Amino acid sequence: MKSRDKPRPSVEDRTIELARWVDDRFGVARFGKTTLNKIFPDHWSFLLGEIAMYSFVILIITGIFLTLFFVPSTHEVVYNGSYVPLRGQRVSEAYQSTVDLSLNVRAGLVMRQMHHWAADIFAAAVVVHLCRIFFTGAFRRPRELNYMIGLTMLILVIVNGFIGYSLPDDQISGAGLRIAFSIFLSIPIIGTWGAFLLWGGNFPGNGDIIPRFYSLHILIIPAVIAGLLAAHLGIMWHQKHTDFPGKEKTNRTVVGSSFWPTYVAKTTGYFFIIFAGLALLGGLFQINPIWLYGSYEPFKVSYAVQPDWYMGWLDGALRIMPAWETQFASRYLISAPFYPAVILPGLTFGILYAWPFIEARFRPEDKTQEHHLLDRPRDRPVRTGLGVGVLTFYVMLFFASSTDVLANTLKVSLNGVLWTFRIGTPTIPIVVGLATYQICKELSRAPSAGLRKRSNVVVRSPDGGYTTVPADIHPGDDVREPPPEELPEEAVRRGGGRGPEGGEEEVGVGADRSEATGVTPPRRFGGLLRPRHRPAGSS
Amino acid sequence: MSSGGAGGAGPGSTSSGGGTATAVEDLRLEIPVQRPRRVENFVALCFAVSVLATIGLAIIYSLGGQTQAEGALLGVGLAGIGIGVAAWGKYLMPQGPFREDRHELPTTEEDKEAFGAAFSRGAVAVERRGFLGKLLGAAITVFSIVGIFPFIRSLYNPRPGNALDFTQFRPGSRLVRIDGNPVMADDVDVGGVLTVFPEGHEGDAVSQTLLIRASSVPITTLPGRETWSPHGYLAYSKLCTHAGCPVSLYQQQVQQLLCPCHQSVFTILNGARPIFGPAPRLIPQLPIMDNGDGFLRAQSDYQEPVGPGYWERNTSTTLNPPKNKAAG
Numbered sequence: 001m002k003s004r005d006k007p008r009p010s011v012e013d014r015t016i017e018l019a020r021w022v023d024d025r026f027g028v029a030r031f032g033k034t035t036l037n038k039i040f041p042d043h044w045s046f047l048l049g050e051i052a053m054y055s056f057v058i059l060i061i062t063g064i065f066l067t068l069f070f071v072p073s074t075h076e077v078v079y080n081g082s083y084v085p086l087r088g089q090r091v092s093e094a095y096q097s098t099v100d101l102s103l104n105v106r107a108g109l110v111m112r113q114m115h116h117w118a119a120d121i122f123a124a125a126v127v128v129h130l131c132r133i134f135f136t137g138a139f140r141r142p143r144e145l146n147y148m149i150g151l152t153m154l155i156l157v158i159v160n161g162f163i164g165y166s167l168p169d170d171q172i173s174g175a176g177l178r179i180a181f182s183i184f185l186s187i188p189i190i191g192t193w194g195a196f197l198l199w200g201g202n203f204p205g206n207g208d209i210i211p212r213f214y215s216l217h218i219l220i221i222p223a224v225i226a227g228l229l230a231a232h233l234g235i236m237w238h239q240k241h242t243d244f245p246g247k248e249k250t251n252r253t254v255v256g257s258s259f260w261p262t263y264v265a266k267t268t269g270y271f272f273i274i275f276a277g278l279a280l281l282g283g284l285f286q287i288n289p290i291w292l293y294g295s296y297e298p299f300k301v302s303y304a305v306q307p308d309w310y311m312g313w314l315d316g317a318l319r320i321m322p323a324w325e326t327q328f329a330s331r332y333l334i335s336a337p338f339y340p341a342v343i344l345p346g347l348t349f350g351i352l353y354a355w356p357f358i359e360a361r362f363r364p365e366d367k368t369q370e371h372h373l374l375d376r377p378r379d380r381p382v383r384t385g386l387g388v389g390v391l392t393f394y395v396m397l398f399f400a401s402s403t404d405v406l407a408n409t410l411k412v413s414l415n416g417v418l419w420t421f422r423i424g425t426p427t428i429p430i431v432v433g434l435a436t437y438q439i440c441k442e443l444s445r446a447p448s449a450g451l452r453k454r455s456n457v458v459v460r461s462p463d464g465g466y467t468t469v470p471a472d473i474h475p476g477d478d479v480r481e482p483p484p485e486e487l488p489e490e491a492v493r494r495g496g497g498r499g500p501e502g503g504e505e506e507v508g509v510g511a512d513r514s515e516a517t518g519v520t521p522p523r524r525f526g527g528l529l530r531p532r533h534r535p536a537g538s539s
Numbered sequence: 540m541s542s543g544g545a546g547g548a549g550p551g552s553t554s555s556g557g558g559t560a561t562a563v564e565d566l567r568l569e570i571p572v573q574r575p576r577r578v579e580n581f582v583a584l585c586f587a588v589s590v591l592a593t594i595g596l597a598i599i600y601s602l603g604g605q606t607q608a609e610g611a612l613l614g615v616g617l618a619g620i621g622i623g624v625a626a627w628g629k630y631l632m633p634q635g636p637f638r639e640d641r642h643e644l645p646t647t648e649e650d651k652e653a654f655g656a657a658f659s660r661g662a663v664a665v666e667r668r669g670f671l672g673k674l675l676g677a678a679i680t681v682f683s684i685v686g687i688f689p690f691i692r693s694l695y696n697p698r699p700g701n702a703l704d705f706t707q708f709r710p711g712s713r714l715v716r717i718d719g720n721p722v723m724a725d726d727v728d729v730g731g732v733l734t735v736f737p738e739g740h741e742g743d744a745v746s747q748t749l750l751i752r753a754s755s756v757p758i759t760t761l762p763g764r765e766t767w768s769p770h771g772y773l774a775y776s777k778l779c780t781h782a783g784c785p786v787s788l789y790q791q792q793v794q795q796l797l798c799p800c801h802q803s804v805f806t807i808l809n810g811a812r813p814i815f816g817p818a819p820r821l822i823p824q825l826p827i828m829d830n831g832d833g834f835l836r837a838q839s840d841y842q843e844p845v846g847p848g849y850w851e852r853n854t855s856t857t858l859n860p861p862k863n864k865a866a867g
Contacts, residue, residue: 039639106604110613113606142644175784175800182782182847185703192699192849197691202702203783204744240641254639262632269625276618283610298744299717299734299777301785305800318782319801323819325848335848336819337782372641404802414802415815 040263041243041256045136048129050267053229054274055122062115062282063218069101069108070094072214074169074207083291091295094210098168099291114282119161121278123310126154134355134387136374138242140366144356146235151352153228158310160221163213165288165308174296175305178203179318179337186338204298245373252372306401316400317344320421348394359383381440389433396425578630582623589619703852704844706746706776708825708837712737714750714774723833724770727752732789734777737837745845747777748825749796750835751789753807760824761810767826772835774825775811778846779803781818796822819848 009017023029040046073093079086081100091099101108130150133139139147162180166173181203184195198212199205240254249255257263281287293302307315317340326334351358360366377384399406400421407414455471592615599608645651665672713721714735727733733750740746754771767773775796777785784800789807795814796805803816811822823845826838844852 037639039635039637042636106600107609109606110609113610178784179782179800185847185849188850192703192851196699196702197694200694202699202745239644240639248636248638252641254641255636257635258633258637262628262634265628265632266625269621269623269628272617272621272624274621276614276616276621279610279617280614281610283607283614297742299742299747299785299787301787301799303799305784315801318817321817323781323803323813323817325819331853332850333848333852334850335852336780336817337847340817370644404799414804418802418816 036258036260038237038259038263039240039254039256040259041241041254043244045132046241047270048125048132050270051125051274052122052129053233054271055118055125055278056225056229057271058275058278059115059118059122060222062111062118063222065108065111066101066115067218069097069105070167070214071097072167072211074210079295086291086294089295092169092210094167094169095290095295098170103291110279110282112282113285113287114278116165116287117281117285118278119157119164120287120308120310121274121281123154123157123161123308126150126157127310130154130352131387131391135377135380135384136242136244137371137380137383138374139356140359140371141356142239142370143235143242146232146239147356148353149228149232149235151349153225153232155349156221156225156228160217160225161308161310163217163221166213167210167217168288168290169210169296170288170290171293171296171300171302172290172305174204174298175301176307176311177209177296178298182335183337183341186335187342188332188334188338204296240372242372242374244376249373251370254372303404306405309398312401313394313397314341314345316397316403316421317341319403320397320400320418320425322422378440378443381437381444384440385433385437388436389429392429392432393425396421396428400425575631578626582627582631585619585623585626587619589616589623592616592619699851703846703849705840706737706845707740707743708737708746708748708840710837710839712837714738714748714827714835714837715741717741722750722835724772724829724835725833727772729753729755729771730791734787735774735835745778747785748774749777749786749789750774750827751807753794758808760808764810764824764826766828767824767838769827769829769835772827773807774827774837775805775807775822776825776841776845778822779818780813780820780822781816781847783847786822 019029019032023032071093075093076090077093077096079089079091079096079099081087081096081104083099083103086099098112102112103109133147133150162176166177166180181195181199184198185191187194196202198209200208241256243249243254243256257266294300306312318337321336321340323336324339325336328334375383403414403417403421406412407417410417456468457471459467459469461467592612596609596612596616599605599612715721715738716733716735719738719741721738722733722735727750729752731752735748735750736743737746751773752771753768753773756771757765758768758771758773759765760768760773775786777787779786779798779800781798781801781803784798786796786798786803786805788797788799789795790797794806794808796807796811797803798805798816798818801817803813803818805811805813805818805822810824813819813821823841823843825841827835828838829835
């Protein structure tokens, strides 16, 4: 009661006291201060990676639950559980335990479906995040290595996803394993040995594959992903986040909200929202009902055998690939799946890994310059057009993985669907890529950042026609606000030149006109504010 | 937090001892939320909904559980926390925008020199004792090779050998169903199909064979196969020559087989030649016979390896080399 006499120290005082206590023991005041004060830029697209990260956390939470019930064994037992249609059938223990944890364990099905959904969302978030990084040029110096770490995680996510849905040993996952075995076999020289090594014999192997996949799935690959994720975040933290160009954004500063408490609150909320979304998906939307598929028997197969979405492009490539096999001296064979299922993914990821360095070859200033401001995709027509074209190619392959379903749904012949994809998959991406290139060119002719648009007025004439005339000049119209330094070259070069009829002449930028040579010398990190323009009408 | 003195809301100035080194400065005053009470009420509502939903989840769970209710209540419970905390952060905490300087990633030339010098100390130390270095390299190399060998070797219980070249069919093997019952010559009507195995190897993934009664009289699918189809029975390996899926869809009217995995189509009357899709080779046909006792038997094993291709697949002894798509 006596302590009531003294006023209770405020929360602020007590917090400072705690910080003091911690620093006396660890000497982390300086580190703590910079950490809590760290600035994170706000843009919705910077949250895509967080979806991936939080999906991974939820995968671990739900995955631990599943390990408590799953039995990684291909040992055959007679099913005698609660699902009547399966009673009396010979099933593997892996299959039986998955059915049991789905149907008999409380909340087991929610957990299993959340786990499956989280894997699909994880892969999707990584891919969309990769697209954001690619199209905005966030992979450029100094972030090349972090980009490559991210790509490695994408490969691991795809591999672990495949391994994960193979574990229940149901009819569809068994068919997937059969195809995977055939893909291994198709690799020249080492393929046969590799396949036999992994499976422990000719397909379906000696029962080793499920336990081996299990230790890969729950221990080895997640551990590698966790390590890479830590490196990914640590490097991002150290190098600081990129940001889009805009008002008050420069290559030398980060603008946004502070890590503590605002960003922590937002991102914590975001984690729970993603968790909630996955819980709703897991509870309300059925995924992979393996009790309907039955336990895997190598001589059975069903209609519409399709993998999870992130394997769809490979399945599509396998389907539409012409029947090419290469025979050497009738002694050695490169079999058909090699080109679509080994060469294609090899090229895909090889080019993705090399991309920052390929692009730097064509833009020598990228090697000497740090990039913290992102590109708007329209300002890089070549990269954007190329990227959209390539993306279209994989989307085509993805849809090609449902040739049979499309043929049945659209009531057209399978032959027609196949040939549509065989012709469309190489050609449509080129058309889409070129169109994207052109759209980017058109868009980048719009007034550049910092230039206020002059409004237009639509006038209706007495006889009903419409004409557009520029509005009267208001104060501030056509005045160039100081653009941030280090704008992407393309945006600066195209700045303001809207074409002859627009009548958009820059006002008050006469001093810059003299520099309008069209050639942009490489700008150094921290260079001065320096808008450059072409003379109007010369675009 | 709504007190808006210039610089008062910035984290740089609220944390201990005014940030001089790490400049976090306000670009603008914090924009105060329009109606803080309304936001507070909304956040409170979110948390309250979360509490109720989670209690509901506990009740449903303890009553025995119901998947959709569990998922919905769990989702609402988590969403309440998530939306509430996010709204709190977005509307009731200092928004800035704040600005922070980027540190230059490369350090000074002197530091680089010193780093390089320190690094090269080790390299020089190794270089001076070049012989020891080489010997160490040799020791590590030998250890790696020897160390990895048992690891790989242990995995190789069954080596590939010629496992891919043959199935379990032997001359005279009776064709049996999955339950072991042998197939008699009059068991299947014309137009019927059956999955069969060599007797004693029911369920064998490599030997699985599709037995089709395509006709009531013998059929010659390819030259040299005149005696392979007693009573109009054709026996083809069930493994697709593309990726090894079971080719199990028999379309009787057009006498075709369809692989459901990648939609390769084979015509059964001329040796299961692929006419559509990615499959590159004819499906091997099993020569079968009826010795007069009514049982269908294999005359021999398949005369070429069944299933998908592999590197060591030797076609020099193949009875019917692929004619259609043998790319060079």
